[in-house]
Amino acid sequence: MQVSEVPWTVRAIARCGAGTNNVPVNEMTAAGIPVFNTPGANANAVKELVIAGLLLGSRDIIGGVNHMKTLGAAGTAREKVEKDKAMFGGREIAGKTVGIIGLGHIGSATARDCASLGMQVRCALVFFVCNLPLLPQCHCLRCFTSKPPQRL
Secondary structure (H helix, E strand, O other): OOHHHOOOOOOOEEEOOOOOOOOOHHHHHHOOOOEEEOOOOOHHHHHHHHHHHHHHHHHOHHHHHHHHHHHHHHOOHHHHHHHHHHHHOOOOOOOOEEEEEOOOHHHHHHHHHHHHOOOEEEEEOOOEHHHHHHHHHOOEEEEOOOOOOEOO
């Protein structure tokens, strides 16, 4: 957002999410326009998308949908569906290990829901380079931090 894009009638600027890096805070403050954010407001939605991604990836659901579209277009879906469904069986996520880096609103909600789905959860508060040994222990890794890896 540029200062020139803000009409003079604006009374306040609210940023949905954790940061205000896309708002010229100093200029708005100088103009008497308060800027605030809502950290955690979208945490549940992001967590749900992460869980959906885990499920989609573990079962290759997209591949199965695309395969059925191809069979349907060829008129062979009815004959091939039973035989071909084994191609997209996938793996259960229960018992798998997920690594979560960053335990803010999104990371902690994701960790809780992954655990309730039967996954083993390995967490790190901050992405330090020393956390890299966490990688071989995990079937999947999710990072919920905007900061680059830090060295101790």
